[in-house]
Amino acid sequence: MCIKLKAECMLTCNLLSLLSCHMLFCLGNNMLILFTCLKYYLFFFSPKNYDGLVVRSATKVTAEVISAGSNLKIIGRAGTGVDNVDVEADVFIIFMNYSFNTPSGNTISAAELTCALLMSLSRHIPQAVISMKDGKWDRKKFMGAELYGKVLGIVGLGRIGKEVATRMQSFGMKTIGYDPITPPEVSASWGVEQMSLEELWPQCDYITVHTPLMPSTTGLLNDTSFAKCKKGVKVVNCARGGIIDEAALLRALESGQCGGAGLDVFVEEPPKDRALVNHPNVISCPHLGASTKEAQARCGKEIALQIVDMATGKALVGAVNAQVLVSSFSPDSHQWILLGESMGRVLKACTASKEPFSQVHVTSLGESLKKSTGFLSSAAVVGLLTEGPQKGPNLVNALPLAAETGITVQTDHKDNECEACVLEVSVNSRSYKAVGSVQAGVPVLLELNGSVFRQPVPLTGHLLFFKAANSTELLLSVTGVLAAAGVELQSYSASTAGSGEQWYCMGISSLLGDIGALKSLVKEAAQLTV
Numbered sequence: 259m260c261i262k263l264k265a266e267c268m269l270t271c272n273l274l275s276l277l278s279c280h281m282l283f284c285l286g287n288n289m290l291i292l293f294t295c296l297k298y299y300l301f302f303f304s305p306k307n308y309d310g311l312v313v314r315s316a317t318k319v320t321a322e323v324i325s326a327g328s329n330l331k332i333i334g335r336a337g338t339g340v341d342n343v344d345v346e347a348d349v350f351i352i353f354m355n356y357s358f359n360t361p362s363g364n365t366i367s368a369a370e371l372t373c374a375l376l377m378s379l380s381r382h383i384p385q386a387v388i389s390m391k392d393g394k395w396d397r398k399k400f401m402g403a404e405l406y407g408k409v410l411g412i413v414g415l416g417r418i419g420k421e422v423a424t425r426m427q428s429f430g431m432k433t434i435g436y437d438p439i440t441p442p443e444v445s446a447s448w449g450v451e452q453m454s455l456e457e458l459w460p461q462c463d464y465i466t467v468h469t470p471l472m473p474s475t476t477g478l479l480n481d482t483s484f485a486k487c488k489k490g491v492k493v494v495n496c497a498r499g500g501i502i503d504e505a506a507l508l509r510a511l512e513s514g515q516c517g518g519a520g521l522d523v524f525v526e527e528p529p530k531d532r533a534l535v536n537h538p539n540v541i542s543c544p545h546l547g548a549s550t551k552e553a554q555a556r557c558g559k560e561i562a563l564q565i566v567d568m569a570t571g572k573a574l575v576g577a578v579n580a581q582v583l584v585s586s587f588s589p590d591s592h593q594w595i596l597l598g599e600s601m602g603r604v605l606k607a608c609t610a611s612k613e614p615f616s617q618v619h620v621t622s623l624g625e626s627l628k629k630s631t632g633f634l635s636s637a638a639v640v641g642l643l644t645e646g647p648q649k650g651p652n653l654v655n656a657l658p659l660a661a662e663t664g665i666t667v668q669t670d671h672k673d674n675e676c677e678a679c680v681l682e683v684s685v686n687s688r689s690y691k692a693v694g695s696v697q698a699g700v701p702v703l704l705e706l707n708g709s710v711f712r713q714p715v716p717l718t719g720h721l722l723f724f725k726a727a728n729s730t731e732l733l734l735s736v737t738g739v740l741a742a743a744g745v746e747l748q749s750y751s752a753s754t755a756g757s758g759e760q761w762y763c764m765g766i767s768s769l770l771g772d773i774g775a776l777k778s779l780v781k782e783a784a785q786l787t788v
């Protein structure tokens with residue numbers, strides 16, 4: 259048993275050797291993780307086959323991708339920015355995936371590339387290289403300027419901003435900066451004096467941005483802020499395309515307000531509009547900040563360890579619903595989760611009223627299920643909220659989703675001798691109840707709305723439930739309807755004869771095309787596939 263890996267694209271393969279050694283030996287689960295940095299991996303792989311997805315920045319993990327991944331439990335971002343993962347698409351998605359990233363793994367690499375771009379801008383190195391390859395010897399054209407004594411403005415004083423600052427200080431640059439969160443005394447301890455952006459713009463010879471891309475940082479450098487800068491200011495963007503407004507930058511380059519730009523990132527990658535890339539004062543890279551052997555090895559190792567930790571129940575402090583998710587990886591819990599979900603589906607199908615549930619009560623019975631009440635209730639709510647066979651709520655988002663739709667979920671535990679799960683729901687002040695257990699590794703239904711089944715009902719395959727008055731003809735009539743519809747009876751269980759009506763459950767070869775055919779024979783009927 260192991261985590262199986264599928265890698266897409268050569269760039270991710272170098273992660274793989276590290277990842278595989280961690281994953282293959284650490285886990286007792288059978289998970290399939292897809293590593294991809296292909297933008298359109300969906301066209302090649304069906305995400306529903308995977309338990310996990312590990313991406314770099316090029317793969318856009320959209321709401322569509324996430325909802326197509328019905329088995330998806332984890333999205334790992336082997337890198338810093340998570341702007342390519344749509345974690346806030348809607349409530350079905352917010353809690354669905356336990357999303358990791360490896361923020362410090364590529365800090366040094368991104369910082370070094372930033373410094374390289376700053377140096378290249380000051381001495382026109384890339385342009386000089388091209389000119390030499392053209393057979394020229396143009397010493398005048400590439401007159402540069404020292405970095406020594408110049409002022410570097412760093413917008414965003416997080417991990418990368420700090421590393422850039424300390425490196426550029428060794429060139430004798432004065433480093434000033436702005437960050438709404440990093441305290442000024444902290445940045446001062448590594449040599450960066452903080453000030454407002456209004457104060458910062460006019461002082462800088464060079465500006466480098468190191469913030470995430472967010473609404474508040476989109477277009478941080480725009481026409482207005484460029485106008486406040488020193489004429490000829492040089493800028494570097496190794497963070498995300500759009501933090502420096504691309505149209506404003508082009509205008510500033512053309513007017514000479516901006517003397518040069520070093521760009522590793524673009525709003526559109528690769529950029530279709532090549533005006534910036536082709537500008538003589540722009541030097542650019544195809545998003546290479548994290549593309550070093552060391553950064554990829556670190557990010558690969560970190561994401562692998564994070565996934566292993568998650569799957570083995572460690573390092574989950576502060577994660578929403580993490581315990582539920584962890585339990586879903588444990589083979590022991592798996593059948594109980596299936597039970598909870600199946601019971602939810604049975605009660606939903608067998609509830610005569612189609613009104614929404616207002617209250618759900620889940621009780622775990624038996625010492626060994628003491629710690630299972632949480633995931634049993636999530637699983638039961640998944641079953642209760644699932645509409646048809648299509649993908650709906652899942653273990654992680656079920657409880658928040660129930661709360662949002664006004665359903666109160668209560669849980670309880672009782673140290674009975676037997677192990678069982680009791681699910682009760684209220685609809686319009688009527689309550690419905692199911693009791694189930696796992697017997698010989700199979701989820702079974704023991705009781706439905708007060709009727710105790712003589713034989714536990716295995717909750718697998720196609721099931722037909724009906725409630726009817728106890729009579730000798732009933733079974734013959736029902737099997738007649740099944741036979742007429744070409745449906746085979748595979749198993750049968752009746753509840754103990756109470757007074758009057760009883761619940762029956764039949765395992766059938768396929769669902770009836772028209773359950774209404776039973777109308778004249780039974781009081782209530784429902785069919786479902788679990």
Ligand SMILES: NC(=O)C1=CN([C@@H]2O[C@H](COP(=O)(O)OP(=O)(O)OC[C@H]3O[C@@H](n4cnc5c(N)ncnc54)[C@H](O)[C@@H]3O)[C@@H](O)[C@H]2O)C=CC1
Binds near residue numbers: 364437438469498
């Ligand atoms: N080119 C590449 O290959 C790479 C790019 N990156 C990008 O670099 C960015 C920064 O990475 P880290 O330094 O590791 O992140 P970080 O989270 O350590 O630092 C970001 C800093 O930006 C600050 N910030 C947020 N809003 C701001 C605003 N309006 N003005 C000024 N500062 C603001 C935050 O307070 C934080 O201190 C990432 O978000 C990522 O998009 C990261 C790695 C590689």
Ligand SMILES: O=C(O)C(=O)COP(=O)(O)O
Binds near residue numbers: 315339364546547
């Ligand atoms: O870590 C980041 O934020 C990056 O931009 C690096 O992206 P990558 O993993 O190289 O596609």
